[in-house]
Amino acid sequence: MxxxxxxxxxxxxxxxxxxxxxxxxxxxxxxxxxxxxxxxxxxxxxxxxxxxxxxxxxxxxxxxxxxxxxxxxxxxxxxxxxxxxxxxxxxxxxxxxxxxxxxxxxxxxxxALGEWQYGAGRGHEHLVYLTISTGIGGGVITHGVLLEGAHGLGAELGHIVVEAREGPRCGCGQRGCLEALASGTAIARMAREALARGEPFPGSDRDPESITAADVAGAAARGDPVATAIMERAAFYLGVGIATFWHIFNPTLVILGGGVMKAGDWFLERIRAHARERAMTPAYITPIVRAALGxxxxxxxxxxxxxxxxxxxxxxxx
Amino acid sequence: MxxxxxxxxxxxxxxxxxxxxxxxxxxxxxxxxxxxxxxxxxxxxxxxxxxxxxxxxxxxxxxxxxxxxxxxxxxxxxxxxxxxxxxxxxxxxxxxxxxxxxxxxxxxxxxALGEWQYGAGRGHEHLVYLTISTGIGGGVITHGVLLEGAHGLGAELGHIVVEAREGPRCGCGQRGCLEALASGTAIARMAREALARGEPFPGSDRDPESITAADVAGAAARGDPVATAIMERAAFYLGVGIATFWHIFNPTLVILGGGVMKAGDWFLERIRAHARERAMTPAYITPIVRAALGxxxxxxxxxxxxxxxxxxxxxxxx
Missing domain, CATH: 3.30.420.40 (ATPase, nucleotide binding domain)
Structure with missing residues (x-):
């Protein structure tokens, strides 16, 4: 068929x-x-x-x-x-x-469903998928069910609130969403803010509006401290978000995709470290792996x- | 049978x-x-x-x-x-x-399952239940399935992180969990902190360690500004948490139980107002009702x- x-x-x-x-x-x-x-x-x-x-x-x-x-x-x-x-x-x-x-x-x-059936999530009845790109999207398989919600609006994992009072504005109109703190857009915004504070980094001698998350990730990979601090901040919030998803869904796997994950393995490692640090107990900790389907x-x-x-x-x- | x-x-x-x-x-x-x-x-x-x-x-x-x-x-x-x-x-x-x-x-x-089958949640295939007491516990029905997670550790809704960097320590050992900001324990802690800042409220002329969330709720119901500010803060975080659950689960109902909800309807109204304010779009907004099973x-x-x-x-x- x-x-x-x-x-x-x-x-x-x-x-x-x-x-x-x-x-x-x-x-x-x-x-x-x-x-x-x-x-x-x-x-x-x-x-x-x-x-x-x-x-x-x-x-x-x-x-x-x-x-x-x-x-x-x-x-x-x-x-x-x-x-x-x-x-x-x-x-x-x-x-x-x-x-x-x-x-x-x-x-x-x-x-998320594709990664479950054909990709990194095969065999897992409980998994959380995040795509970290311009925004942060998500998908959840729980008890072998694709979580869509009553009207298909569920699994908006980029819009969990992680900095309720002082977090930055999000594209969704709210404040302190994960997406506003760790998406590609957020990384680029943090880079512009760093420049405005007089903290340049390699590759930032351009129109600030043209700086992308990939520029920041590249500078961080080459060891620049300003860019590294920005990527570290994004990794921290992704780790906090993943810990929250561990506590909510108790999955056996977390899969990360999207353009921001093209940053090197050091970035994935930092996300893993922050997530583990924020787990309530070690029983919640699962592998955090890259998406497989490209x-x-x-x-x-x-x-x-x-x-x-x-x-x-x-x-x-x- | x-x-x-x-x-x-x-x-x-x-x-x-x-x-x-x-x-x-x-x-x-x-x-x-x-x-x-x-x-x-x-x-x-x-x-x-x-x-x-x-x-x-x-x-x-x-x-x-x-x-x-x-x-x-x-x-x-x-x-x-x-x-x-x-x-x-x-x-x-x-x-x-x-x-x-x-x-x-x-x-x-x-x-949560009890409220779904016999209480306030009858007929809802997608609901979120929170019990706000000494701690904050939770339960979720999604697509007609009780969300327990792979090892039965899921639906720890009190341990979503809502103030990642500066939030107070939680009983679970983490920081900035919803439970650390809006549980009965958190309300009592905020009352002690208010006293330590020299902000007494009616009924607080006792051993600070003996003050309970019920004392604070009572003083707030009688219009005391210090107690009202504390309850307002708890309502704010409960609203933020509920908005996060709306975005994740897209339920048709949110049910609130537990001792802290014995505070008057004014408290429930404040929670509702904060949740609505933090919804990404009105499509996510659902009724937020009291538990029915007592x-x-x-x-x-x-x-x-x-x-x-x-x-x-x-x-x-x-």
Whole structure:
């Protein structure tokens, strides 16, 4: 049986034909061009799906990972700032077009499901996945169930509050969220703040607005103390966040993905050290490992989600 | 079919015979007297069970709520400071004695299950329960599953970190946990700190060590500004914690129990206001209500747990 998986992002649409074991049999990629409007993007998604559609084999289902917030029960994308979408019934539109079940889920949740089924999380019925990138997204498998929450808005692990009173403003409008303290955006902001305090670091002799988390990570890897202190601060908060997730979910594994994790192993080691230090008791401590699926996490997550939803008699309310 | 439910605490053992609908048909209560040792306490638990055992009807299972940490899969109480227990195989001992399945679970998790099955949470497949007392315990139902975690150590909702750097020490040894900022113990500590700063409040003209959260709540209810500021601070952190749980679990209900909630409705209203203020978007906001089961939450939780575990083909790993 074949499945079609779609990874819908703000800059590109990827689609693949896969088998149930997670083998990609065909793939395609197109630019999203959200500025051309909803219909044009849906047409490009449909085109990408046709491009990988099997000639003879039937397709069991289509899975789509999309930026949230969205309602996974109905497949309606509620708002997607980087697509400019509001209330787009994506699942319904694709289902009408292709005549097979179509399931649309939150991309970070699907990534967690993908890592569980095909990646670093295989065999774990309890795992926490974090993607640390521009923002911090998350996904949770608990008791073998993908945690989506009552309306599909759950597992927003970047928006746990870790500095309630004095924490910095977060992109979500709140204060002191993990995302505001340890995302790529937060790392770049801390670098600009350091510069404003007169603490330059190698590579910071540029327009402060152009400095990225990768610049800071690079300078830290070369031993610069200012950059190291910034990365250490991010690692501290990621460790605190992971300890909080240990206490809440008591998982057997924590998986870290996203661009910020491209910083070297020293960064992962610092996160591990801080998490261990903040665990209530050693019984909570688990391995903290890198994500395994790389660029394909979106596609394999969408595949895993299509299979997960098909297997649920009551979709999203098991 | 009858069930026997046991609520094992540091000061008393309660037991009841119940039907599946949660009706208590017989009940008994005894002092725990942990100082007499493990065997004496187990004997008293067994005596309490015999006292409510039905004359003719068969017993389906025994459910026991016990202070943690414990392993719900094996029913072994790992450590229980207020019982002085270590590695006591309670489920096995009772199962041998009574010849019916016996399930032992964490008391706060069981309380959540009890409120879900018989109390304020009926009909909700996604709920968060907090008991705010000396400490802060919690329980979660997500997708209709009791969240216990891989080793039964999950849902420690009082030990999410909300003030990572500067938060006060917590009883768990960590820093800035919700419990260290909003439990009864935290409220009493803040009162002592206020006194030390020369900020007395009505009723504080006593030995500072004897001041309780109830004293502070009482003075706040009568309009005292020092006590009000302390309760407001606790309400703020409870609101922040609830917003964090909204973002993680996207539940349809939050239930608050425990002695601290005996403060008036003004306190509940302040918690609600702070939680709403910290929600990422209004879509996360749910009712925040009082627990409904009162003193019987331990017994009805143990009943619900016995039924829950019996219904699971793979106990604790659904």
């Amino acid at each position: 074949a499945y079609v998986a779609v990874d819908l992002g703000g800059t590109r649409i990827r689609a693949a034909r896969c088998d149930a074991a997670g083998r990609v049999q065909a793939r395609t990629e197109q630019p999203t061009r959200p500025e051309e409007g909803v219909e044009a993007v849906i047409a490009r998604i449909a085109g990408a799906i046709w491009a990988v559609w099997p000639a003879e084999e039937p397709v069991e289902a289509i899975g789509v990972g999309a930026p949230g917030p969205l309602d996974p029960r109905t497949g309606v994308v509620l708002t997607a700032p980087n697509l400019g979408w509001e209330n787009v019934p994506l699942a319904e539109r694709l289902q009408e077009r292709f005549g097979v079940p179509c399931f649309v889920g939150n991309d970070a949740n699907l990534a 660029e394909d996490v979106g596609l394999l997550g969408a595949l895993a989600y299509a299979r997960w939803r098909l297997a649920s008699i009551l979709p999203s309310s098991r | 009858a069930y026997v439910a046991v609520d094992l605490g540091g000061t008393r053992i309660r037991a009841a015979r119940c039907d599946a609908a949660g009706r208590v048909q017989a009940r008994t209560e005894q002092p725990t007297r942990p100082e007499e040792g493990v065997e004496a306490v187990i004997a008293r638990i067994a005596g309490a069970i015999w006292a409510v055992w039905p004359a003719e009807e068969p017993v389906e299972a025994i459910g026991v709520g016990a202070p943690g940490p414990l392993d719900p899969r094996t029913g072994v109480v790992l450590t229980a400071p207020n019982l002085g227990w270590e590695n006591v195989p309670l489920a096995e001992r009772l199962q041998e004695r009574f010849g019916v399945p016996c399930f032992v679970g964490n008391d706060a998790n069981l309380a 003193e019987d939450v331990g017994l009805l939780g143990a009943l619900a747990y016995a039924r829950w575990r019996l219904a699971s083909i793979l106990p604790s790993s659904r």
